[in-house]
Amino acid sequence: MLNLRVLMDKKLQAIVQKLEKEFGATASEYRGNVTLVIPAEHVEAACKKMQELGFELLSAMTAVDYWPQENPRFHVIYQFTSVSKNLSLTLRVPVPGINPGLPTVSHLYRNANWREREIWDMFGIKFAGHPDLRRILMPADWEGHPLRKDYPLGYEEPQFTFNFEEIDLRKPYAKE
Amino acid sequence: MGVEQKLGNMGVVTTTLEQAVNWSRTRAMWPMLFGLACCAIEMMATQASHYDMSRFGMELMRPSPRQSDLMIVAGRVSRKMAPVLRRLYDQMPEPKWVISMGDCASCGGVFNNYAIMQGVDEVVPVDVYVAGCPPRPEGLIHGIVTLYEEVRSMKFAEVK
Numbered sequence: 078m079l080n081l082r083v084l085m086d087k088k089l090q091a092i093v094q095k096l097e098k099e100f101g102a103t104a105s106e107y108r109g110n111v112t113l114v115i116p117a118e119h120v121e122a123a124c125k126k127m128q129e130l131g132f133e134l135l136s137a138m139t140a141v142d143y144w145p146q147e148n149p150r151f152h153v154i155y156q157f158t159s160v161s162k163n164l165s166l167t168l169r170v171p172v173p174g175i176n177p178g179l180p181t182v183s184h185l186y187r188n189a190n191w192r193e194r195e196i197w198d199m200f201g202i203k204f205a206g207h208p209d210l211r212r213i214l215m216p217a218d219w220e221g222h223p224l225r226k227d228y229p230l231g232y233e234e235p236q237f238t239f240n241f242e243e244i245d246l247r248k249p250y251a252k253e
Numbered sequence: 254m255g256v257e258q259k260l261g262n263m264g265v266v267t268t269t270l271e272q273a274v275n276w277s278r279t280r281a282m283w284p285m286l287f288g289l290a291c292c293a294i295e296m297m298a299t300q301a302s303h304y305d306m307s308r309f310g311m312e313l314m315r316p317s318p319r320q321s322d323l324m325i326v327a328g329r330v331s332r333k334m335a336p337v338l339r340r341l342y343d344q345m346p347e348p349k350w351v352i353s354m355g356d357c358a359s360c361g362g363v364f365n366n367y368a369i370m371q372g373v374d375e376v377v378p379v380d381v382y383v384a385g386c387p388p389r390p391e392g393l394i395h396g397i398v399t400l401y402e403e404v405r406s407m408k409f410a411e412v413k
Contacts, residue, residue, distance in 0.1 A: 215368070223367045232361070232367055232371060233365060248375075250374055250375065
C-alpha cells in the first residue's frame with residue numbers, strides 16, 4: 078500500500094481518498110493506472126461525484142465476465158478522464174449473475190448510451206432508466222448474449238472429409 | 254471456326270441463338286460492387302491495370318444492383334448484413350450469377366463464431382466459389398473464366 082501512495086499523482090490521491098471514504102471503495106494500482114472497486118448501489122452517486130470532481134469524459138465503458146471463477150460474475154468497468162486536470166481513473170462495479178442490472182449513467186455522460194447498449198447486447202446486463210435499450214451489434218431478433226463465458230465459442234462443426242456429407246445435409250443452403 | 258473460314262469472305266457466320274446469346278453475355282458481364290472486407294482489395298487489384306478485368310468484359314463495376322449481372326461477394330458477411338445482401342441480390346435483374354470470393358464468403362473462413370455467416374450460400378445461391386485468403390488476382394480471374402465456361406454451356410430451358 079505504501080508504493081501505491083508514492084506513485085500516484087497528488088491530485089489523484091486526494092480524489093481517491095475522497096471516493097474511498099464516501100463510497101467504501103477499495104483502491105488498487107497497476108503501472109500507473111488506479112482502479113477503484115465500488116459496490117453496485119453507489120454507481121450513480123459515484124459517477125455524479127466524478128463529474129463534479131472534474132472528470133468530464135467517460136473514455137471507456139465495458140464489462141467482463143469472470144464465470145465460473147468469481148462471484149459476483151460480471152464487472153462493469155468505467156474509465157474516466159479529466160481533460161482539464163490531465164488525470165484518469167477507473168471504476169469497477171461487480172454485478173451478480175442473476176438478473177444483472179445497474180442504473181444508467183447516460184443522463185450524466187451522453188456517450189454512455191451506446192456503450193450500455195453494447196453491454197446489454199453482449200452480456201445481458203440491463204440498465205434501468207436507459208432511454209433506448211436494444212441490441213446494437215447483433216440482429217434485433219438474436220437470442221443469447223454472445224460474450225458471456227457460457228456462450229458457445231464456435232458456431233458450427235468444422236467439415237472435414239470424414240464428416241463432410243453428414244454436415245452438408247444439415248447446412249442451410251439458400252433457395253433460389 | 255471452320256464455318257467462319259469457309260464463308261469468311263462473304264462476312265457470314267452461322268450459329269445458334271443460344272450460343273450467340275451466351276457468348277454476348279460473357280463478353281460484357283458487369284459486376285456489382287460488393288467488396289466488404291479484405292477480399293475487396295484484391296478485387297480492386299484485379300480490376301486495376303496490372304491484372305486487368307476489362308479484358309473479360311468487366312469494364313466497369315456498377316454500384317447499383319439494377320444495372321449489373323454478376324455479384325462478386327468479396328469478404329466476410331456478418332449476420333446483420335445478411336438481409337441486406339439478400340435484398341440486393343433480389344434487386345438484380347435476370348440473368349444473374351454470384352461468385353463467392355475468398356474463404357469467408359465461401360465457408361466462413363477463419364471465423365467460426367456467432368457474428369459471421371458461415372458461407373454466403375446460406376442466403377444467396379452461389380455459382381462459383383473462389384478459395385483463398387484472399388485469393389490472388391489470378392485466382393479470381395480463374396473463377397471468372399470458370400463462370401464464363403458455365404455460362405457458355407447454359408441452355409435457354411434452364412433460365413428460371
